[in-house]
Amino acid sequence: MQGGRPCAANAATEAAAKAIARKQGTLAVLDLRPGRTASLLYRKHLHKLGGKYLTITPTLGPTLQSVAGSAAGGTVPAFDLDNAGILLSIGTPVLEAWDAPGRMLNLARKFQLWHAEALESATALAAERWFRIRPGSETAFAAGLVAAIDGDQTGMRQAAQLTGIRETELSSAAIVLLRMNAVVVADTHPVLGPPANETLRAVACLNARLGAIGRKGGIVGRRETPLPQAWGPLAAETAFSAAPDASIGFLFIDDGTPGAPLPWKMIAAKLAPGAVVVTAAWSTNGLARKSNYALPAVTYLEGLHDVPTPPGSATARFALSLPLVPPAANAVEPVEWFGSLAGDDTKLEARLKERAGAIYTGKRGQIRPAAGDPVAPASLKNEDEFWSAAVAGGRWQDDSQALAFKASVTPQPPLQMQAGTSKLQLLPVAWMGADVSPLMTKLWVESSLKPRAQQVFVHPDTARQLSLEHGSRARIASACGECVAEVALDNAVQPGVLQMVAGQAWFALCEPRDGAWSAQVRKVVRA
Amino acid sequence: MIAHKDNSNNARYGMVVDIDRCTGCGACMIACAVENNVPPAAPTANERTGITPMRVIRYEHAGGTAFVPMMCQQCEDETPCAAVCPQNAVELDPATGIVGQIPQRCLGCRYCMAACPYHARYFNWGDPTWPDGLEKTLNPSVAPRMRGVVEKCNFCHGRWHEAKELAVANGKTGPVEYTPACVEACPSRAITFGDLNNSATSVNELAREKGSFRLLDSIGTAPKVYYRSRRDWVRAASGNASGTAEGAHRG
Numbered sequence: 001m002q003g004g005r006p007c008a009a010n011a012a013t014e015a016a017a018k019a020i021a022r023k024q025g026t027l028a029v030l031d032l033r034p035g036r037t038a039s040l041l042y043r044k045h046l047h048k049l050g051g052k053y054l055t056i057t058p059t060l061g062p063t064l065q066s067v068a069g070s071a072a073g074g075t076v077p078a079f080d081l082d083n084a085g086i087l088l089s090i091g092t093p094v095l096e097a098w099d100a101p102g103r104m105l106n107l108a109r110k111f112q113l114w115h116a117e118a119l120e121s122a123t124a125l126a127a128e129r130w131f132r133i134r135p136g137s138e139t140a141f142a143a144g145l146v147a148a149i150d151g152d153q154t155g156m157r158q159a160a161q162l163t164g165i166r167e168t169e170l171s172s173a174a175i176v177l178l179r180m181n182a183v184v185v186a187d188t189h190p191v192l193g194p195p196a197n198e199t200l201r202a203v204a205c206l207n208a209r210l211g212a213i214g215r216k217g218g219i220v221g222r223r224e225t226p227l228p229q230a231w232g233p234l235a236a237e238t239a240f241s242a243a244p245d246a247s248i249g250f251l252f253i254d255d256g257t258p259g260a261p262l263p264w265k266m267i268a269a270k271l272a273p274g275a276v277v278v279t280a281a282w283s284t285n286g287l288a289r290k291s292n293y294a295l296p297a298v299t300y301l302e303g304l305h306d307v308p309t310p311p312g313s314a315t316a317r318f319a320l321s322l323p324l325v326p327p328a329a330n331a332v333e334p335v336e337w338f339g340s341l342a343g344d345d346t347k348l349e350a351r352l353k354e355r356a357g358a359i360y361t362g363k364r365g366q367i368r369p370a371a372g373d374p375v376a377p378a379s380l381k382n383e384d385e386f387w388s389a390a391v392a393g394g395r396w397q398d399d400s401q402a403l404a405f406k407a408s409v410t411p412q413p414p415l416q417m418q419a420g421t422s423k424l425q426l427l428p429v430a431w432m433g434a435d436v437s438p439l440m441t442k443l444w445v446e447s448s449l450k451p452r453a454q455q456v457f458v459h460p461d462t463a464r465q466l467s468l469e470h471g472s473r474a475r476i477a478s479a480c481g482e483c484v485a486e487v488a489l490d491n492a493v494q495p496g497v498l499q500m501v502a503g504q505a506w507f508a509l510c511e512p513r514d515g516a517w518s519a520q521v522r523k524v525v526r527a
Numbered sequence: 528m529i530a531h532k533d534n535s536n537n538a539r540y541g542m543v544v545d546i547d548r549c550t551g552c553g554a555c556m557i558a559c560a561v562e563n564n565v566p567p568a569a570p571t572a573n574e575r576t577g578i579t580p581m582r583v584i585r586y587e588h589a590g591g592t593a594f595v596p597m598m599c600q601q602c603e604d605e606t607p608c609a610a611v612c613p614q615n616a617v618e619l620d621p622a623t624g625i626v627g628q629i630p631q632r633c634l635g636c637r638y639c640m641a642a643c644p645y646h647a648r649y650f651n652w653g654d655p656t657w658p659d660g661l662e663k664t665l666n667p668s669v670a671p672r673m674r675g676v677v678e679k680c681n682f683c684h685g686r687w688h689e690a691k692e693l694a695v696a697n698g699k700t701g702p703v704e705y706t707p708a709c710v711e712a713c714p715s716r717a718i719t720f721g722d723l724n725n726s727a728t729s730v731n732e733l734a735r736e737k738g739s740f741r742l743l744d745s746i747g748t749a750p751k752v753y754y755r756s757r758r759d760w761v762r763a764a765s766g767n768a769s770g771t772a773e774g775a776h777r778g
Contacts, residue, residue: 095714439661447577447584449594
């Protein structure tokens with residue numbers, strides 16, 4: 001076991017080769033940042049090796065994935081935010097980590113941003129309208145809006161009770177959403193993970209009721225960024241939650257980019273006895289700590305990578321992220337390491353060039369240089385000139401034409417609206433961003449702007465009920481673990497809610513559920 | 528009235544912070560530290576002993592939460608820190624209106640810290656150190672401060688110098704336009720910066736608008752940092768008797 005400590009690439013290769021040769025359980029890759037060229041290469045290699053390509057957040061994003069299941073016409077769905085009147089976000093950090101924050105802030109001047117979340121997040125604070133729903137009532141909120149559109153009084157009453165949002169407010173919101181070309185998104189939260197499947201069904205239903213599917217300013221179709229034909233068939237993308245329990249014999253985790261925490265329990269449940277886990281990680285914390293082998297990964301700004309098309313873009317994109325600093329000693333490019341298992345030693349840079357060549361050959365769209373006017377690929381001499389433009393900071397963007405998109409099945413409204421079952425809810429403190437620089441200490445060591453680890457924030461009323469005081473210590477237990485944290489009183493926390501920094505203590509209390517994870521508090525006592 | 532008594536061709540740099548747009552992300556704090564070569568905190572540092580020339584303060588109220596970016600307010604009248612400094616290490620630059628801190632003169636008595644009504648000054652308890660590798664990110668335009676001196680926000684004076692040099696090279700005289708690091712980094716564009724003496728600037732216009740106010744305006748230090756909010760309780764918390772924009776615009 002070398003978990004938590006960086007290991008040499010050849011040690012991990014040897015262990016992986018043995019695990020694959022044993023043929024006990026499935027061979028799988030868990031890609032924590034799908035949508036990159038590296039992601040497609042994983043799928044290429046996995047097709048050759050007969051393995052599974054797994055994701056926590058689907059490449060399209062959970063909301064679009066939920067309507068793509070019933071799509072027609074051969075295009076992939078995309079949000080047409082340039083033409084949207086209102087973007088209603090349910091628990092999605094739209095202004096923080098969902099898309100490029102600068103792009104979203106510019107776009108948010110064109111549409112109204114409405115946000116429904118229990119947490120006082122940066123997106124909630126900056127939104128035009130913030131529905132402060134009760135924790136765990138996202139499904140009820142979406143279903144309540146569906147009920148309001150359908151004129152279902154019983155459904156609205158039920159939703160109002162569960163969400164804490166008045167019936168009149170739900171009703172008036174539904175009227176405005178219908179009139180103002182609205183579209184709804186419920187995508188992955190950086191700490192809470194993807195929305196529950198039930199929430200996605202309710203949101204798909206709400207988008208259908210609002211007429212957003214296939215409408216300009218709603219969910220439209222877009223073409224994918226071209227692929228070299230020679231890359232051949234690719235392994236299908238599968239949701240990690242859909243993998244059978246105790247089925248994976250060898251798992252490679254690409255955790256090469258900061259900012260994707262995940263409870264280990266979720267992974268452990270899928271591993272067969274004796275399974276080998278290799279994680280290519282940017283940090284020795286997190287998943288690398290629990291893996292059998294931790295490979296130091298060439299991370300953001302250390303290597304040449306591409307930037308996936310952001311989830312809020314209605315047109316496909318291709319741009320490069322260039323290395324600014326040398327990678328750490330012994331660091332490996334995750335996809336190159338995995339490619340070597342499949343007998344492919346091609347460097348990622350060469351693959352990126354092949355992809356750029358395919359885009360050039362397609363003659364679609366424009367390349368927008370860092371300075372100057374956009375250039376059509378057809379006006380460039382050859383692929384090398386296209387590549388040079390990309391390396392110089394140019395971003396290729398497909399023609400901005402919204403393609404037809406039609407969902408063949410209108411999802412039915414969910415019948416069950418259930419909030420969390422326990423009286424006390426445990427939520428993470430609004431996402432703090434990745435701990436990537438020592439200068440981040442400005443945020444929590446030298447100021448009180450961000451909370452410290454091992455602190456739990458409670459409303460004064462809740463603290464009084466639990467006999468807790470500011471500065472006292474509380475022992476918090478859930479169904480799967482417990483921890484001790486220092487109590488801090490905070491008026492901004494909802495009554496009945498405990499908030500903690502999403503560190504190891506928080507994840508120790510979490511349990512996987514319905515493709516996501518959450519923590520239900522069983523007991524809180526003074527320690 | 529915003530215009531200064533001085534009618535010369537001098538600039539009077541100021542800032543307007545829209546509190547309603549600030550989400551408390553802290554990007555300005557990090558950008559400030561990176562730009563001005565402020566090292567990461569020592570393991571034993573805390574809010575009092577750390578160095579955060581730009582600090583976002585979270586303010587809770589029954590009406591909600593507000594985040595207030597707090598930095599040197601660049602007091603113009605009876606500048607408290609300059610008034611108490613025995614070394615003339617603090618000077619109000621008439622060409623820019625920026626309150627400058629000169630570390631070479633500072634003897635570390637910290638009278639200025641006691642005098643600052645905004646708690647916007649910090650003391651270097653130790654020599655600056657950076658973790659291995661991070662020293663490569665140091666800004667060559669800004670000298671790190673040594674142990675035993677006080678420091679504070681100077682509206683990114685290094686950037687002003689660069690802008691001035693460029694202007695001079697192009698044969699331009701008079702005030703120059705530049706952008707401090709916090710303004711550049713703010714993802715929600717909550718901070719506007721510019722010359723308050725120039726009626727064509729956004730900062731001049733915003734500072735005059737209803738809803739703009741200055742902190743502790745009633746003590747008469749005439750800060751050049753303005754804040755804005757549509758929320759009554761935020762304005763009321765500014766420490767002004769009226770909490771209104773009118774109070775802030777006293778010239």
